[in-house]
Amino acid sequence: MTAIKNESTIQENKGFALEKCPVTYIMEKIGGHWKPIILYHLLSGTKRYNELRRAIPAITEKMLIQHLKQLESDKLVVRIAKPVVPPYVTYTLTPAGEKLRKVLIAMAEWAIEDSKDNSLTIYENINASLLQ
Amino acid sequence: MTAIKNESTIQENKGFALEKCPVTYIMEKIGGHWKPIILYHLLSGTKRYNELRRAIPAITEKMLIQHLKQLESDKLVVRIAKPVVPPYVTYTLTPAGEKLRKVLIAMAEWAIEDSKDNSLTIYENINASLLQ
DNA sequence: ATCGATACATACTTTAGGGTAAGTACTTGT
DNA sequence: ACAAGTACTTACCCTAAAGTATGTATCGAT
Numbered sequence: 001m002t003a004i005k006n007e008s009t010i011q012e013n014k015g016f017a018l019e020k021c022p023v024t025y026i027m028e029k030i031g032g033h034w035k036p037i038i039l040y041h042l043l044s045g046t047k048r049y050n051e052l053r054r055a056i057p058a059i060t061e062k063m064l065i066q067h068l069k070q071l072e073s074d075k076l077v078v079r080i081a082k083p084v085v086p087p088y089v090t091y092t093l094t095p096a097g098e099k100l101r102k103v104l105i106a107m108a109e110w111a112i113e114d115s116k117d118n119s120l121t122i123y124e125n126i127n128a129s130l131l132q
Numbered sequence: 133m134t135a136i137k138n139e140s141t142i143q144e145n146k147g148f149a150l151e152k153c154p155v156t157y158i159m160e161k162i163g164g165h166w167k168p169i170i171l172y173h174l175l176s177g178t179k180r181y182n183e184l185r186r187a188i189p190a191i192t193e194k195m196l197i198q199h200l201k202q203l204e205s206d207k208l209v210v211r212i213a214k215p216v217v218p219p220y221v222t223y224t225l226t227p228a229g230e231k232l233r234k235v236l237i238a239m240a241e242w243a244i245e246d247s248k249d250n251s252l253t254i255y256e257n258i259n260a261s262l263l264q
Numbered sequence: 265a266t267c268g269a270t271a272c273a274t275a276c277t278t279t280a281g282g283g284t285a286a287g288t289a290c291t292t293g294t
Numbered sequence: 295a296c297a298a299g300t301a302c303t304t305a306c307c308c309t310a311a312a313g314t315a316t317g318t319a320t321c322g323a324t
Contacts, residue, residue, distance in 0.1 A: 023236065026242060037159070062283075066281095085289085086290070106238045108155055109234075113231065114157075114158075165311090197272060198311095221270085
């Protein structure tokens, strides 16, 4: 109707959000489905490319390498390639990446607790449906 | 939980990942661009729908309501609607949602530190009330 | 009588993320 | 001779997520 959606430039708003909201900031760095998983596996130390692949069987090679490159350009991991054949490439957390440990561990802890609580409520729901 | 048998290798792998990887689990709940931001704003207490809108100017109404509903069905927030006109609807963290405080604060703290190190933008310090 | 405020709903379109499948280069093992 | 292992790269496709733009219900206020 007469309502003119006045969301001026959404880019402007996004800029504003990025300036003021740290959660938005971290989402730009570790958002997406795979990045936290990759980082989580790197918490236990330097890993070769194929070690990561095997540790995360559901990821495709394209996704793995793509996100590794993004993490590298965001200075969260370091890529070290030894000039040998066959290739020997390792990925290691930078100090900034290491500092994500607190975040990732907090995530994992929450997940473990929540999945416990949730399986309880699932059982409750099953019981409830059986009682109807 | 027993994995659902599936012909697809990918689905099987995803099931495996979900079973074994808590980080994957939490990504299913708070993954995506907007959810952590919404949850972060709810840390400071119950908010009306429009309060959230104004707090997150970059989000569209569709995204906001969509994610609020998902968060509700994942038992992370509670929606309470007073039967009045004009509508009065509030969103509050559940106990499970409250437990995300550690995760979200860790995220925010990391973001502030990292952005300083990158000397991009100096953020204002987090609202102290969020840290209690 | 229309307006504005609230809290949504919904049809449509666009975009970005992710998946599939194939190829590359180089060398050791059989 | 050729397969196997390593660490990628690239072209193509498909879907799910996100954005755009509207509509809806109700009431008091102007």
